[in-house]
Amino acid sequence: MHDRMPGRPSAHAALAFYDDQHPPAGDFLADVLEGFSRTPKQLAPVYFYDATGSAIFDEITDLPEYYVTRTELDILDRIGPELSGLAGPGAVVIEPGSGSSVKIRKLLDALSEPAAYVGLDISGTHLEAACQEIAADYPALQVGAICADFTQGLDLSQLQLESGRRIIFFPGSTIGNFEPEGARQLLAGFRDALRPGDAVLIGADRVKNTDTLVAAYDDAQGVTARFNLNLVDRINRELDGTIDPSGLSHKAIWNAEKARIEMHLVADHAQRFHVAGREFELREGESIHTENSHKFTPESFTSLAESVGFDVLHSWSDAADLFSLHWLEPAAKA
Ligand SMILES: C[S@@+](CC[C@H](N)C(=O)[O-])C[C@H]1O[C@@H](n2cnc3c(N)ncnc32)[C@H](O)[C@@H]1O
CATH class of the missing domain: 3.40.50.150 (Vaccinia Virus protein VP39)
Incomplete structure (x- = not known):
């Protein structure tokens, strides 16, 4: 309609x-629950762009890297x-x-x-x-x-x-x-x-070259890290989540086989968390894969x-x- x-x-x-x-719009919850049930855990990049995410993305576009x-x-x-x-x-x-x-x-x-x-x-x-x-x-x-x-x-x-x-x-x-x-x-x-x-x-x-690619997705000022972590803030805020963002590190890696930069949030230590009442756990070093950028x-x-x-x-x-x-x-x- x-x-x-x-x-x-x-x-x-x-x-x-x-x-x-x-x-x-109601699929955010279903997609997050489904993504956290996968191995490896995965989130869809479309959810980056709430008002805060869109504003941080605008900041990214001005970064030297x-x-x-x-x-x-x-x-x-x-x-x-x-x-x-x-x-x-x-x-x-x-x-x-x-x-x-x-x-x-x-x-x-x-x-x-x-x-x-x-x-x-x-x-x-x-x-x-x-x-x-x-x-x-x-x-x-x-x-x-x-x-x-x-x-x-x-x-x-x-x-x-x-x-x-x-x-x-x-x-x-x-x-x-x-x-x-x-x-x-x-x-x-x-x-x-x-x-x-x-x-x-x-x-x-x-x-x-890999250095140029990785720097573009892992800038010195940490703006892209904020962009990535905003997704977790959004889950906590909108989906009654309890993820500890301070225990997650932003990581950008070049996957040569698939010709893509991957963005991940990697757990610095093990944590259990809830999203809308469902319990999940992250092992130390486990990653949530948040974005692919194919080249x-x-x-x-x-x-x-x-x-x-x-x-x-x-x-x-x-x-x-x-x-x-x-x-x-x-x-x-x-
Ligand atoms: C990175 S911005 C690009 C803005 C602009 N085209 C540019 O290049 O300057 C991506 C935009 O795509 C929108 N978007 C992402 N996935 C979408 C989808 N599946 N359908 C419609 N819009 C989408 C987001 O809301 C966001 O505003």
Whole structure:
């Protein structure tokens, strides 16, 4: 059931529409209980982004070790004119996982008379505020917001913003947070939401030397550690948890076989804890696996995109090959 509120006065006044697809929010408890019952214990990264987690993530993006954001922004600056030519006038830009809607400004500034911007995020409050800021700053643009889970496919059926090409903007190497099969399903969902001639502009972090990778996820100021531990605070606060966060250490490791950085919370000593009345225990040295960040080579990314029916028509990198942006279009059906 979607709540579509075109022209709704008051809170959404600045938005062309606010489409609430009611992504299930009640799964936090079920997912945490299930994740703590696994060996090794695991938590889903989608739960990092409560208001505190989103604010800490914004801090991470400014860290000297976190090359990802500034490198991607630099590439976007450089390729703006090319993107404008590729997109053509009147583009409709959709951003799944739009968060603070910061990078999108580079793209909107580069495009020629974009017609519309649609932010899509699972976190409704953050989404609405960010989209309203875009609407205020880009008065000629139609701005809409969809509160939905992008892993469930992109339902753009209510998008009455028929204009130029649809461009799905998926920056930040969020694709790397998914296991290979999940990444394929996600991209297949994007492809299904597009028509011939539409496109995806996607950021993908590159495989590189281990020290640079590990430092990006284990910074000297401990901001990423705070981000990781916020998940435990959230469980304690929202799910009646009794986990002792002071007995957990943040750890980032490079898993070469799977080409990914893994974030863990490792128990400094054994502890028993409860979540919503269920008891769990952590042995000394046992880890809770909280996030994967897969890294790509040009070949591994192309193979992923092609496996779900996209052609990679353009790829751009920085001079040090730290990060890449790719332009994908649905492959013509044989
Ligand atoms: C790291 S932020 C990225 C923000 C922005 N795209 C950028 O790169 O600057 C990730 C955002 O994705 C959202 N998100 C994570 N998983 C999601 C999901 N399954 N469906 C919808 N949004 C999701 C989070 O709420 C968060 O706002």
